[in-house]
Amino acid sequence: MKHFPIFMALEGRRVVVSGGGEAALAKLRLLLKTEANLTVVAANAAPEIKKWAAEARLTLIPRAMEPGDAMCARLFYAANEDDAEDARVAELAHRDGALVNIVDNLGDSQFITPAMVDRDPVVVAIGTEGAAPVLARAIKKDIEEKLSPRLGLMARIGKAFRAKAEALPFGVKRRDFWAEYYNTDVASETDAQDTLEALLDKHLNADIKEGRVDLVGAGPGDPELLTLKARKALDEADVVIYDRLVAPEILELARREAIMLSAGKEGFGPSVTQDAINEMIVSHARGGAHVVRLKSGDPTVFGRLDEEIEACEASGIAWTIVPGITSASAAVAALGQSFTKRGRNSGVRFITGHDTKGFVDHDWKTLAQPGKVAAIYMGKKSARFIQGRLLMHGADAATPVTVIENASRPDQRILSTTIGELEPTLTNANLAGPALVFLGLAPRAAMDAADQINMEAAI
Template sequence: MRFLPVFLDLQTGPVLLVGAGDLARAKLRLLTAAGGRVRWYSTDGDHDLGGLAALDAARIELAEGDPLTADLGGVIAVLCAGAGEIGPAMSARAKALGVPVNVMDELALSTFIFPAIVDRGDVVVAVGTGGASPVVARRVRERIEAALPARIGDLAAFIGRWRKTIHRRIPEFQLRRRFWERVVDGPIGALVLGGRGAEAEAALQDIPDPSAFAGAAASGRAEGRVTLVGAGPGDPDLLTIKALRALQDADVVFYDELVPSEILDRARRDASRIAVGRRVGKPGIGQDAINKLLIEAARSGQRAVRLKGGDPFVFGRGGEEVEALRQAGVTYSVVPGISAGLGAAAQFEVPLTFRHEALRITFLTAHKARDAETVDWSVLTDVKMTVVVYMGMTAAPAVRSGLLAAGRSPQTPVGVFARATQDDAQAAVGTLDELPALVEKIDGGPAILIIGDVVARSAPWRQSHLAQPVSYLQVAAE
């Protein structure tokens, strides 16, 4: 993010607009719609306001003379739209005086840029691309326009009228936020969005105990809870809607080290973020300590999210955490995620089952060589069984040895699929006998091993039988 989105109060001073034609008039309409006062220097001498309403036109000062010598004292911003050669010089003047400046379509000359705007009264959405592509910003705006209720601004104004009253009645911040969430998401919010504002006012007035309405515990404090959320294999677009909602509601997020920052960024901005996971070869705080943190957070009235890579119940120790929360009497819920094995299979087109060919799937973990040594490989020799191994890179030699000793063919197709669904995803495919060498071709984990005839139907296998590491982007390009 190069440009920080901010909202500028245009009623604190005049805006200097330099330019002419439709480009300048478009900026006039935008600035006056925001209540701004505009001092307009028309570079072609034509001050035609293009049909602006009289009320808006009253905010516009039609300036004469050379804008390069204009007094910039008290000016809160300088805009150049259709200004031609004057633009660079105006930019230099504004920058020298520390006045924010925008020269249309000249990113290097600007200290701020205009986003695409969705205007719903008290609700304003700004969409920017850092000046790279206004067309993309407009397309995103169009989608937001279609999704936002027409009266969402009325809902914001409704809440604004009641904020001080509810603040006095619910002094605790967490409980007050939950009160408003219930209002927005419930029948009262629906009344406002449906144009029935008077009924909404009456319904809010009739709430006898706002704290109880917000879900306060017997102590009068906000009731805490823990939500175990599956973050999926890495692609933030694979998060479920329920997972996104939990992240947006969270007061604190306890996350694994393997959860990408792009997914963490989906959490509420003011939520605390605490890393509690560990990576191979590095110490972690331990499961008991994690359980204690979750319980303490809930008992303090916070809504905690335990964010796990993949799915909480697939080698994510979610069952242990649920057991600890249950014994502590903490309210909890589980939001499933796409497990890494399924994400890798989908991305690299490995059908984990296939009619008459692969009828069973076994998921197992082999974090270390000694983990692999404890597996009963004799039950995994069925040629119609696909074996999916989590955290198996280090134990790959032991996995190969165990399967070969149990009788699985050394020519069984296998794949090593690393960082599935992420931009740097990578695959190496070959045979079971080659498994350790395939792991060596991968530039770091985490990785999933898939063993079975179905690997021969994958995109990397079709591309090459030489077991060369293949990036997903390369596969897609083929």
């Protein structure tokens, strides 16, 4: 982010525009919506600018810009539509201490004016740092259609009502009051005032809100693979308790006011205990909070889900499961494969490489048989153990194995190897992110070739 978005106070402050043509008019139409003291310096000002000056909406200086014209100005716009003149007046404004914007010259501007959706006092600013103005306009159009034309009216009435709303306790109860108000469509100022009074009475006399818990799957990492239901839960959550593997881009989708609590677990490393996580969930929900327990992938797959449900039930707290796309589904998609294929395998196993007690033993004899496919979670650090067990039970050392690191994320990496070469392949790869190990699957091109060899051998 090269430009930090802020809303600058312009009430009573000086803003200067140099230029009197179309570029200046475009800026002035926007600036006239503010309460700034506007000055235009232009030898040849458009009739519209002269009309605004006659109406005392701005001050017009009918000449070329001179030193001192931008003195005490908070903002300055160079809008002469002439590169040489804009460079000259920008230098004068710099000397006068103003922040300078040169129209259509991003590189030499100190600030930019974003596209805006105006529902005064509600303003939505959209910026692309000059990279895609067409995209900014498209986003503006989309937001314009979604926001009620009466939203500004509701915000103005609501602002005047804030002192009364302080009768509600700070936090969830007050936030619920305002959320219900802004989700109500009003027809007039009187309607808005009546709605606020009725809602305040309702929320003052309401019973203490019961907390609840959503056990939410965050998916494998790509924010676009987050379900709509998970996105809604994040938007409504008062508290988000998240795992170490949840992508930062997904955490960014949580409500800004939400309390964010890390409950990271790391295999064979420092971790927050499950008892501590259960206590976090229960204590916040008991306080009336909407808690989102955010887990990487799908919470029903190796997510310690039952223990957290049992903790909620023991405390009488309502809970809901929001499934997510498990990491194995995203990883196998990255290979261009399916888990099952007619003539190859009719089933797939999801297994874990280790649990809280260490390496996990499975039916290695069955897994070692030809044609078996398994997705091994948390198998990175237990790879040598898995390799040894499979070979010991008769697995063909040439059986394909694929390791997918950071499935679905921009830094996704795919390693194609075999059981016999699983180690040292993983050690040499220096994997840093979460990884899944697929037994019996290779990336599509390699798998198609192996299938063809198997078919020919069968003939």
